[in-house]
Amino acid sequence: MSTHIKILKQVIQKYSSPMTLNYPSSIDKKRMYSQIPEGLRGFLERDEEKCVGCRACYMVCSGRATKIFDTADKRTVQVFHFRCTYCAHCEECCPEDAIKLTSKFELAVTDRNDPKAYVNTDLKMLSCKACNKPYLPEKMQKRVFERLSEKINPKVKGVVVEDYHKTEGFCPECKRVRGVLLDTHTKKHIWLEVV
């Protein structure tokens, strides 16, 4: 009986102020609309400017939500929200910081193919000069070159950049065939004074 009285006291205390959120309606300003904790991992957003299509997110995706489709002139990087587990591995590993998990979470669709359930980024593909096969997004090649020239030892930079321009526009296969043209080819035994 004493527990009943204890419960009754609590019941009466809170009678006039229920703890229910105001969720679907935003009119009542007195009560909270919805509770979004700090650091909530919601749907991801991809910055189309920054994304280079490097497939890093595809490699780490735990729910296999990220898929990559290559066609003749474009690469589509796609995230399917239905399969996404919000693990944020892609956000962690993205070399260009293009992927951000937002705090948006509202989504209810009636169709699997609803465009709202997908995040797509289209990238222009480069085709090989020799064999005409698509091999790399244009942006990625540019960005790889930029990174390379930033990080490389300044003493060998000239030779490497020259070599890069020699085989620019060839797919890895064709590049291998033309490898003998390069000054940095291992068989040429070019001795660079690297300290």
Place this chain on the structure above:
Amino acid sequence: MGLIDRARIYSPWVYHLHCGGCNGCDIETLAALAPRFDVERFGIQLVASPRHADILLATGCVPKQFIPMVKRVYNQTPDPKVVVAIGGCACGGSLFYDEDPENYAILGSPDMLIPVDVYVPGCAPKPEQIINGVVQGILKLNEKATRRSK
């Protein structure tokens, strides 16, 4: 709109159909029914028998052992009915299932067995999102009922 059609929108009863998976979505579904989000405000009630239900809340991917039960629960629900798939597993298979390589134990998402009307993705979805999905389900239910009466 007739009185019964209006009543259908006002009192959708949900049945919690757990098809497998990790229980995360079940916890969130029950949180949506609890005082913090209290769906009884809109007349939504959790019922214990599929025969009373209007909306089936399907959570989780379907293990192969569970196929007959899912089908049976779906058939036991009287028309008009709506299935709301809750969570990544119920929508697309998520971690547990992929076309290739095929899983020896898990069939995939429930929409391979029963027609799903509303998808609520998330791993696990927030209770708000579930409420949102159920509201979509209610609208769909009304649509189905009017189509049936014609």
Place this chain on the structure above:
Amino acid sequence: MVDHVFTILSIALIIPISLFLGVMYSFLIRKLSARFQWRVGPIVRMYGDLAPVIGSTRIWQPLYDILKLFGKDALIPSTAHKRLFTWSPYLSLFFSFAAVLFIPFPGLPLLSGTPYSLIIASYLLIASILFTILGPAASGSPWGAIGARREVELFLVAELSFVASLFVVAVTKGTLVISELAGFVGSIPMMLVTALAGITMFAAMLGKLHIKPFDMPEAECEIVAGPYTEYSGKLLGTYFLAKVFVLYNMVALFIAVFLPPLSSSVLWLPLYVVAALVLIFLLAVVHVLNPRYTIAKALMWYTKIIVPLVIVGFIAAFFLRVVA
């Protein structure tokens, strides 16, 4: 002739009134228990931005539930005894509605002046509950059978204390006609005995209406939906409608028996409403504060506390009658 016309008119009038009050009572129990649980419950004034889509109020929630069930398919299991299964909801509704006619409402004496109306009313209520046992037992579902069995066990003790506490009042006042209860003014010991009978009647109501400590027949987390497991569509809606009428009946009967003047004249209507609200409030408080008992514990509770109390009341009433 005039009397007959008035009776027929009042019967026509009691249908909407009892439905309205029954729906209101069940709404209030839902709303109050929701507020006691720190949540909002069926919303009275819908949020302005949502009102155009999903309706402006949920006061009629129990009625909407029933109406919606009438718009759904009814499935009949192949294992069921078809005739009993389909007819028992309607019979349950019939008896619970028939009981409405024997219980007076302020300004509408109805058939409460017929001889033995107290016995008729209690029998009709028992018959209504009997058909919530027979239908599920005929469904062929194990859950329905378990629910029906629990219902029977609860029915035995709750019904015993219900009928006995009615008879305590009948013995003290020396009449079995509901409308004659009002005219009788007893001495103070008689009032005390009546109050005791009121308490036991309240306890019996808990069992009959499946208020929380005694809701094991429809225990959702144990036996699916108990007696109603196999019912769907309009059959289930009929059962729920019968439940609404039973709730109205119990409240009206309680007031008619223990506060008899309140249901004798239209002038008492405000007080009648207040008394009904207080009763509903008490039911809601009990509903919220208690966990569900096991069936054995409920039986023990009734047989050890309520039934002895009723017997004491009965002996006291008998003694008072003989002495007086």
